Amino acid sequence: MKRLVIMDAERCVGCQLCMFACSRRLGFAGLDKSALHVKSVGGFERGFTVVVCRACIDPPCLRACPVDALRARDGGGVILDLSKCIGCRFCERACDIGAVFWDDSMNKPVICVHCGYCVGYCNFRVLGVEGMISR
Amino acid sequence: MNQNNVLYVDLERKSFYVKNRSDLFNEWLGGVGVALQLYKEEAVKGSAPLSSGNVIVFAVGPLTALYPLASKVVAVFKSPLTGNYGESHAGGRSATAIRSAGYGAILIKGVSDRPIYLVISEKGVQFKDAATLWGMRSTFTAGRVLREASPGTGVRTIMRIGRAGEKLVRYACVVSETYRHFGRMGLGAVFGSKKLKALVIHGKSSMRMPKIKAYRDVYDEIYDLAVKSGSMKKYHELGTPMNILPINALGALPTRNLLEARFEGAENISGEDLAAKKLGRRVACSHCPVACIHLATIREPYPDEPYFYKTTFVSYDYELLYSLGSMLGISDINGLLKLMDEVEIGGLDAISTGVALAWATEAYKKGLIKLNDLVVDLDWGKADAYREAVKLIVDQPNEFYKALAMGVDHSSKIYGGRDFALSFGGNEMPGYHTGPASHIGYLIGSRHSHLDAAGYSIDQKMKGLSPEEMVDKLIEEEQWRQILSSLVICYFARGIYEPSIVKKALDVLGYEFDEERLKELGRCIYREKQALKASEGFRPSELRIPERIFEVPSFRGLIDKNYMKAALDHYSKIFNKIVATE
Known part of the structure; x- marks a missing residue:
C-alpha cells in the first residue's frame, strides 16, 4: 500500500493547492473536506507547517474511537466508516500531530486515505507518495 | 461558500x-x-x-x-x-x-x-x-x-x-x-x-461542484498552463525583478526622479543579483502554484553584542526596486532592502513613497526646500537618510512632512517643482518610462496606474500607432481587465485567462457567458467607472502632465507633446461621450 509523505516541508510555499486538490477529489471546491493542512510556522517568512496523516501502524485515533467507525488500513492509517461515526471528535483529539481534520458542515472527521491525488498538484515536491510493502 | x-x-x-x-x-x-x-x-x-x-x-x-x-x-x-x-x-x-x-x-x-x-x-x-x-x-x-x-x-x-x-x-x-x-x-x-x-x-467552507468531471478538466487545463507552459516562468523564477535589467537596457528605468532613464547601478538591484545573493525564501498566495513572492534576507550584526545577529526577511518586487532603488539612486542592496523594510514597517505604498522622496531630493537640491524642513540631508544613493525620511513621512513632525504625506502633487503645489513632480491623476508614477503609451496609460487609466492597461507593453511591442489608435488599444485592454478584475484573477495570469478559458471556467459553474458577452460586460464596467469618476469631479482636461517626461528620452525616444495632446483629446471625447450617455 502506498503512503502520502512529506518529502521536504522547507520547500513549501504555502499555496495550499494540495488542500484544494483533496476537497476536489471528493467533488468539492474549497477547503473543508481536506485531509491535510498547510499553515505558516508563525509568519510567512518562517516557512510552513504541512500536516498530513503519518499512517500509523497502531493508530491512536483508531483506539480512541468508541463506536468502531475507524478500522486499520492495510499498510498503516485508518479507514473511516461514516455510517458508524457519531461525531464525538475523540479521534481528532487522539491524533498528536493534528492530522485528523474536521468537516464542520458534516460534523465528521476528515482522514487521509493516502490516495496521493494532492501530490499531482504540488509544484514544489513537498509531498510525495511512498510505496509501502511492509513496515 | x-x-x-x-x-x-x-x-x-x-x-x-x-x-x-x-x-x-x-x-x-x-x-x-x-x-x-x-x-x-x-x-x-x-x-x-x-x-x-x-x-x-x-x-x-x-x-x-x-x-x-x-x-x-x-x-x-x-x-x-x-x-x-x-x-x-x-x-x-x-x-x-x-x-x-x-x-x-x-x-x-x-x-x-x-x-x-x-x-x-x-x-x-x-x-x-x-x-x-x-x-x-x-x-x-x-x-x-x-x-x-x-x-x-x-x-x-x-x-x-x-x-x-x-x-x-x-x-x-x-x-x-x-x-x-x-x-x-x-x-x-x-x-x-x-x-x-x-x-x-x-473560513473553510466548501461547495459541491455540480459538474465535477468538467470542473476537474478545466482546473487541470489551467493548472497545466500555469506550471508547464512557460507563461508564468518569469514570475516563477526571478519574479518581477527580472524586469530590471531589460527595462534598464531599453532606457526606460526611471532613475533619480527621472533625471535619467538608465541606472548605472541596475546590476546590483537586478533580479539576478538578488536571487544569487539575497533570496531566502519564496512564498505564494493561496491557490497560486507560481509563488512569485520573493523574500530577501538581510543578516545584520548587533553592534553591542559579539556573535549576535538579526535576520530580516524583505519582500522585493520590480516596483520597489524602481521606486526605492533606481528612483533614489540607491544601488547598495543592503541599504535598499533596509529601506524597503522601513516602508513595510510603517505600512506605506512603496511606489508613492519612493516617488515622493525622489521629488523631495530634487526639490531640495534646487533650493525649493530647506534642510531645516527636510530634517535629514537627502541625497541620491544615501539609503540611511531615506530610511530616516520614511519615518518622518509617517510621523509628520513639521509642515513639510505633513505636505509630503499628502503626495507629490499636493507637495509641489506648495513648494514648487511641479515640472518634476511625477504624479499622474494624483497618483505617483510607476516604473516605466517606455514611451507615450505608458504615460498616456497612467493619465487615462481609471486608477492612474500601470496596471490599468499596461501601456509599457504597447510601447515595447507596437510601433507606428496614431495617438487615437494608441488610446483605443489602451482602453480595449483596460476593458478586458475589468473582466479579470471581476473574476478576480491575478494579472500575472492574464496570459492564461484568455476569453476562451474564462468562458470554460464559467461554463462549469452554470454561467452563460460567451466571449462577446464577457467583453461587453468589460466595456460596461469601464463605462461605469468613467461615469463614477465624472460624478466625483474628474475632468480629463484638468490632467497635468509633468514636464519631466518630455525632457528625458524614453525607450521610444523623446516623447512628443503634440502626440500626447492628441491622445488626451481623443480620450476626452470618449470620456465625454460616456458621461453624456451613462
Missing part, C-alpha cells in the same frame, strides 16, 4: 447584516463589477475620502477558491490620494478567506469612535478593541499579535494598517499576510480614518 452574500458592516453602530445580492452578482459577475455597484449604493456622494461617508468594499469573484490564480481581492473606495475613484488589489490569503467565510463581498461603512479590529467568519463579525494595537511602530508586530489572538490559522487573512494609515498618510497601504498589499491609492488611510486597525477573516 455562497458568493452572492454581501456582508454589510457599520463601524459606527458596531452592527452588521448579511444580504443575498444575487441581483448584483448575476449581472456583474463579482469583484470590481460588483464592488463598484455596492460603492455607488452606499458611499455618500461627494463626501471626503477620509470622512464617514466613504465606504470600503472588498469583493471576490465566481472563480475565487475554485480555480488556480483566481487569487486576488479587489478593494474599491474613494482615494484620499487622488480624491476620486480608488481601487486596489491584493492576494495573500485574502481571496480564499473571504469566499471560504461565505461572502462574495464585504462592505464597511461609518467611523468607529475608537480603534477597533474586526474578526469576520461565517458567523458574522466580532468588533474587537484595538487600543493596544494602535500606535504600534511595526506592521509586523501588529500582525504577530493578531496571529496569536485570532482563530483560523492556515485559513485566514490578516489585513492591517501601519502607523502610516493611522496617521492618514494619503498613500498608506493595507498589508495582508505580511508581504502582500492593497498598495496603491491610500486604502490604509481610509482604514485609519475609520479607526479600523485590521480585519481578520477566516
